[in-house]
Amino acid sequence: MAARYEQIAAELRDEILTGVHPVGSQLPSEAELAARYSAARGTVRQAVGILAAEGLVGSRQGARRIVLGGERSQSFAELHSFAQWARSQGHVVGGEVLGQRRRKAGPAESAKLGTAEVLEVLRLRTLEGEPVLLERTVYASWIAPAVEGLPRDCESVTQALYDGVGLVFAYGEHLIDAVSASSEDARLLGVRRGSPLLRQRRITTTQEGRPVEWSDDRYRAGSVAFSIRNSIGANPLARLAL
Amino acid sequence: MAARYEQIAAELRDEILTGVHPVGSQLPSEAELAARYSAARGTVRQAVGILAAEGLVGSRQGARRIVLGGERSQSFAELHSFAQWARSQGHVVGGEVLGQRRRKAGPAESAKLGTAEVLEVLRLRTLEGEPVLLERTVYASWIAPAVEGLPRDCESVTQALYDGVGLVFAYGEHLIDAVSASSEDARLLGVRRGSPLLRQRRITTTQEGRPVEWSDDRYRAGSVAFSIRNSIGANPLARLAL
DNA sequence: GGTCTGGCCTTGTCTGTACATGTTCCCCTA
DNA sequence: TAGGGGAACATGTACAGACAAGGCCAGACC
Incomplete structure (x- = not known):
């Protein structure tokens, strides 16, 4: 209760x-x-x-x-899980793993995730059958076996990892900016090279503060936006120069 | 104290x-x-x-x-005022009003700002002399006289309005996505037409909940990013389908 | 050695009280 | 009628105590 x-x-x-x-x-x-x-x-x-x-x-x-205003505020789970979000909004969600391999962590990845080896996964997500999001995710090695055990077309990785090994995503840090579509981005998302993409880079940790994943998500322009409310008393949003 | x-x-x-x-x-x-x-x-x-x-x-x-982690979190004022933010980060900030006119509010603007007439202002902002941000702002009519009285190269509108008429920006709602640069965007920001821009649309209100401004801000890609921390307990960030 | 259990520690929730500080609005006065 | 003063009201801060719920660890047990 x-x-x-x-x-x-x-x-x-x-x-x-x-x-x-x-x-x-x-x-x-x-x-x-x-x-x-x-x-x-x-x-x-x-x-x-x-x-x-x-x-x-x-x-x-x-x-x-x-x-002050109408509704807002999705749950943390809905923000971290594309599938849970899309389903709660009434969309038809799809997705597929396009590539997956283990490799040594670079120095930046090692610092972020705290492991020497990582699992790199490339996923394409669709809404109503249209490609919308390209996820390049790097998982810490200790969670890699659970991720590798998932089916290629697993809709909600977040949900699957919770059901499978009881993993809870608890904290996240997000960096949002705009980039041009690379050749690969363009081909997979079905847009022209150089067209605008909304990029969300995020790192997620468990309740204990242990990093789980580091991801570079790219949304096709015009498909998705991010919304934030703030005030003098509570300001979660910060601007960063690059 | x-x-x-x-x-x-x-x-x-x-x-x-x-x-x-x-x-x-x-x-x-x-x-x-x-x-x-x-x-x-x-x-x-x-x-x-x-x-x-x-x-x-x-x-x-x-x-x-x-x-969990290092520092973050700029003040609300620094987020709402490009000049205050840039100065606190040690940047050389510049800016100029490129156009300004009163006109009747459209239905959407009228609903957002609660006034029948608005003041439309187009501003270009620079960092270290480089054009970085194009602001298309619409002010409610009751604040328009104070805005019109500002010099064309006023660095911080937020600061000037506070000093001049005691106006405090207290609450904000932000919508962040990526768009292609229009011809005008491209010309003013010095990028190619169609290149990616990070767009932040925001509406700001006073402490009493009275809307002050509605703005469409476009950042040149690669110049600025937004950063958000969230958790299961506090999730200010939401995703929206367009 | 591995597992289970019980007790202790820590955070979460809730109550009740008191005073400080800022807002609102009415009434009185000039 | 315009303005000032002040009471009533509302939120902000702080304290103290009590119990609930969950994590942690050591000792007992198999």
């Missing part, structure tokens, strides 16, 4: 999404909510803290909380 | 960044920290909560907190 503050957050989120609290309106005060849910003020604060972190409501000391 | 929990967070962050707590090591327990800082456990939890939200440390019930 979910924690009390999660239940309250879910109810409030639902009320916002269904228009009980329209955008721009004020949320009930913490005291009112505490009375309504028969909870302590601290518990209510945890609940609205979630909504604030999601960017759904804004907070200012002294003033009532304001409803 | 900063709040107690912010002081504690700052000290811990400093200890992590200076290697007192190396990556992969365990943080002292909440009880130890509470004793060390003569604070209640709740206060310490607020402090480490900040670090967890920044992606610096990971948390699992029952186990000690783990140090």
